[in-house]
Amino acid sequence: xxxxxxxxxxxxxxxxxxxxxxxxxxxxxFKHLQNVNFEIIVVDDxxxxxxxxxxxxxQQAYGEACILLxxxxxxxxxxxxxxxxxxxxxxxxxxxxxxxxxxxxxxxPSFIKKQRETGASIVTGTRYVKGGxxxxxNLMRKLTSRGANxxxxxxxxxxxxxxxxxxxxxxxxxxEDVISSCVSKGYVFQMEMIVRAxxxxxxxxxxxxxFVDRVYGSSKLGGSEIVEYLKGxxxxxxxx
Amino acid sequence: xxxxxxxxxxxxxxxxxxIVKIMALLVAMSALWISLLQSSKIPExxxxxxxxxxxxxxxxxxxLMVGVGLMQFPTCPHEAVLLQQDIVEAKEYLKQNxxxxxxxx
Numbered sequence: 001x002x003x004x005x006x007x008x009x010x011x012x013x014x015x016x017x018x019x020x021x022x023x024x025x026x027x028x029x030f031k032h033l034q035n036v037n038f039e040i041i042v043v044d045d046x047x048x049x050x051x052x053x054x055x056x057x058x059q060q061a062y063g064e065a066c067i068l069l070x071x072x073x074x075x076x077x078x079x080x081x082x083x084x085x086x087x088x089x090x091x092x093x094x095x096x097x098x099x100x101x102x103x104x105x106x107x108x109p110s111f112i113k114k115q116r117e118t119g120a121s122i123v124t125g126t127r128y129v130k131g132g133x134x135x136x137x138n139l140m141r142k143l144t145s146r147g148a149n150x151x152x153x154x155x156x157x158x159x160x161x162x163x164x165x166x167x168x169x170x171x172x173x174x175x176e177d178v179i180s181s182c183v184s185k186g187y188v189f190q191m192e193m194i195v196r197a198x199x200x201x202x203x204x205x206x207x208x209x210x211f212v213d214r215v216y217g218s219s220k221l222g223g224s225e226i227v228e229y230l231k232g233x234x235x236x237x238x239x240x
Numbered sequence: 241x242x243x244x245x246x247x248x249x250x251x252x253x254x255x256x257x258x259i260v261k262i263m264a265l266l267v268a269m270s271a272l273w274i275s276l277l278q279s280s281k282i283p284e285x286x287x288x289x290x291x292x293x294x295x296x297x298x299x300x301x302x303x304l305m306v307g308v309g310l311m312q313f314p315t316c317p318h319e320a321v322l323l324q325q326d327i328v329e330a331k332e333y334l335k336q337n338x339x340x341x342x343x344x345x
Contacts, residue, residue: 023339027330054340061337101323128309133316146309150302156258199258210316212323238259 009038009112010089010172011097014081018099019049025097026058026067028105036112041088043081044071079189083179086172094170100214103167107209111169114207121174121202124160124194125167125209136213148229152191155237159198160206163191167209174202188232195240269294 011029015022022042029040042055055069070088072081082096095111097103103125111123127134128149137145152163164187170178174197184192198204277287331341 020341023334023341024327024330027334028326057339061334061339101327104319104323104326128314130314133314133319135316135320139310142310142313143306146313147306150305150309154298154302210319212316212320237262240258 007037007093007112008091009033009036009093009095009108009169010085010091011038011040011095011108012082012085012089013040013042013097013099014078014085015042015044015047015051015099016075017047017049017051019047019051019054021099021101022051023054023058024101025099025105026062029108030062030066032105032108036109037091039066039068039089039091041068041070041085043085044069045075045081046071046073077185079179079182079185082175086176086179089172092172094172094175095168096170097167102211102213104210104212107167107207110207114205115169118205119203120205121171122194122197122204123169124162124204124206125165126160126162126206127165127209127211128161129206129208132208132210134211134213144226152233155233156195156240158191158195160194160204162206163194165209166190168194178202184232184235186228188228188235191232192236192240195236199240 013022013025018025026040029038042051044051044055052069052071055067059067059069068088070084072084086094093112093115095108097105107125111125114120114123126132134142134145149161149163152158156163166187178193178197178200181196182189182192194204273287273290276282276290277284334341
């Protein structure tokens, strides 16, 4: 007897002061995933701007079954936010994405399609290939991004073109496995996840995505971030 | 087969650490360099400088890759426009369905 495959996608969105963006993101996810079984898990770290009230309004508008609010008392970091969201995820696939509209939900169908076509354990969005792209970066920012990428490719041979990207689809069991062995913070954490997954031999595919840098709010990249990045690279070089 | 790794975590034995691969590569290159030094097919003064040439070439290659990547950096200005349209559409719908879309509480 043939069983129809029932896939459910748990979309984990960590938020901090994303009062407006979270509503827009939820609308866009519903718009682009119309025939897909999914749930959105909002992990809010005690935002003072009322993000959680907005999520409750969204629950009224869209239904509490599809939008889960699983908050935490304060800013506790991205890695633990994913782990927290994972605990409440009931899907067999997990999507992680940012809440600031730099990751557009319109790419979700292409992630799902790629996974279905290839049976990959992880599908990661890449900004650096044809069909992808970035908007809102000045020359300096592009230079540091490109330099960082070349350095990482030379040292780590990661097998993916975009290491710091955080728009990814994972098989739930794979995410659980990889996340338990990662200890870094911030975007080095994203790098560590994909490098460890690559070392463990998981099948990773890429889809092009476009990245429009922060529409509302402020983005962060300074000298200390660069130092953190280099330290992260050395750490990954030696421990993975 | 399983062994206990340095932090007490289990690891499968057949996964070689990346750093080990890199070290093995460096050792192999050093062995080649030393054998070239001893075989005197190439003048010694040149052979001594080979590692330097290699590092400089690697650096130049890296800079080239950065430059090429920078020139070919994919951009998407149209996406910003599309995003603004999406935002307008979203705000309309959300307002009608009881969700507050102001940016301040």
